[in-house]
Amino acid sequence: MSVIQEIPAPYFVSLLHEEGSNYFNNKSHAFELKVEGLDRSFFVHLEYLTSQSTFFRDTLANVKEGDLVKIIVPSPETFEPIIEYLYFGNGDKWYDTMSPDNYNDVWENVQYLGLDEKARTICLAYYQNNLAIE
Numbered sequence: 001m002s003v004i005q006e007i008p009a010p011y012f013v014s015l016l017h018e019e020g021s022n023y024f025n026n027k028s029h030a031f032e033l034k035v036e037g038l039d040r041s042f043f044v045h046l047e048y049l050t051s052q053s054t055f056f057r058d059t060l061a062n063v064k065e066g067d068l069v070k071i072i073v074p075s076p077e078t079f080e081p082i083i084e085y086l087y088f089g090n091g092d093k094w095y096d097t098m099s100p101d102n103y104n105d106v107w108e109n110v111q112y113l114g115l116d117e118k119a120r121t122i123c124l125a126y127y128q129n130n131l132a133i134e
Helices: 009-018 046-050 054-059 076-088 091-096 103-113 117-130
Strands: 031-035 041-044 068-071
Touching: 009 076, 041 046, 041 076, 046 054, 046 076, 054 103, 076 091, 076 103, 076 117, 091 117, 103 117
Parallel strands: 031 068
Antiparallel strands: 031 041
16 A cells, blocks of 8 residues: 555655654654553654554544544553554564564564564564474
């Protein structure tokens, strides 16, 4: 799915990742995202979430700058690294947050949020390298 009809979605996402440090947790042009089970909020931008997650694309259709959105995810404890991944696209850093103890929780969030194929590939690589029995 293209975010903007003339721009292929993967290219658009790569441009967002290049600018991630300017927008990550920046309140400017953001809305507040509260995840049940976490004591903190995230200040997030529609472009970063809706371009990489079917859940956010469906859930945030009417959200505006400054709104407060509350969500429930299967594993709040593994949510923050996912947000960082959506902003920066650093698969290696996200991979390094996974462990045998939290992998299933990460995977549940990935599926629930409907993250893109690249995110699923990173999870699969972790599984194959650390959990698969040969």
